[in-house]
Amino acid sequence: MQPSRVLITAACWLVGVSNAIAASSVDLSVVGVITPSACTPTLSNNGVVDHGKVSFQDFPASGEKELPDARLNLRVDCSGPMLMAVNITDNRAGTATSPYQSGDKSHFGLNVASGGQKIGRYRLQMANATADDQPAELIESWDGNEWMYATNTVWQPGFRRTAKDPSSAAPTPLAMTTFKTDVIVSTTLAHKNYLPMDEEVHVDGSATLEVKYM
Numbered sequence: 001m002q003p004s005r006v007l008i009t010a011a012c013w014l015v016g017v018s019n020a021i022a023a024s025s026v027d028l029s030v031v032g033v034i035t036p037s038a039c040t041p042t043l044s045n046n047g048v049v050d051h052g053k054v055s056f057q058d059f060p061a062s063g064e065k066e067l068p069d070a071r072l073n074l075r076v077d078c079s080g081p082m083l084m085a086v087n088i089t090d091n092r093a094g095t096a097t098s099p100y101q102s103g104d105k106s107h108f109g110l111n112v113a114s115g116g117q118k119i120g121r122y123r124l125q126m127a128n129a130t131a132d133d134q135p136a137e138l139i140e141s142w143d144g145n146e147w148m149y150a151t152n153t154v155w156q157p158g159f160r161r162t163a164k165d166p167s168s169a170a171p172t173p174l175a176m177t178t179f180k181t182d183v184i185v186s187t188t189l190a191h192k193n194y195l196p197m198d199e200e201v202h203v204d205g206s207a208t209l210e211v212k213y214m
Contacts, residue, residue, distance in 0.1 A: 039078040039211045049185045065189040076179040083175050083214040085162035091206035096121035097190050106156045111204035120189040124155040129181035136163035139171040147171040
């Protein structure tokens with residue numbers, strides 16, 4: 001440890017002598033941790049929400065067609081207590097119709113019809129979350145560094161979610177072995193006038209759930 005102290009002291013002294021002296025080199029470090037622990041996510045019904053066939057005759061005269069909510073069970077099992085979160089990616093990014101304005105990014109896409117028309121959108125929410133079989137408060141993050149409360153909010157594409165540590169006053173991730181939650185899927189189809197009504201339109205939403213370690 002003594003050489004490190006010497007180097008730090010010398011660097012401070014040089015800065016004090018002149019701020020016009022610039023270093024001619026810079027260090028790059030590659031760091032990380034390889035862990036023997038791992039987590040496996042699973043979804044009920046193999047992660048499939050099948051609405052079956054929906055006739056254009058069942059669409060409202062004006063407006064979009066809302067389908068019944070579906071519910072999947074998400075479970076993450078780890079080999080030991082782990083700091084982890086589940087990240088979700090929209091594999092049909094850019095194809096979601098917007099209920100508010102063109103800049104809305106809280107929904108997932110259902111792909112496009114043969115003529116390039118957007119088919120609709122779906123929204124995800126979580127409910128009944130538990131960590132190691134204890135009721136859990138949900139938190140989420142965009143980058144895995146800054147966390148915010150997420151209970152009763154929409155799970156947006158690109159966000160990761162996990163359980164809050166109940167011993168912390170701040171939204172801090174909890175190390176756990178098992179994470180379980182319901183995932184509620186709310187699907188909305190575009191106005192039928194915006195879809196090709198002379199052919200079958202295949203609803204094709206897809207998202208990837210990935211465990212992120214911390």
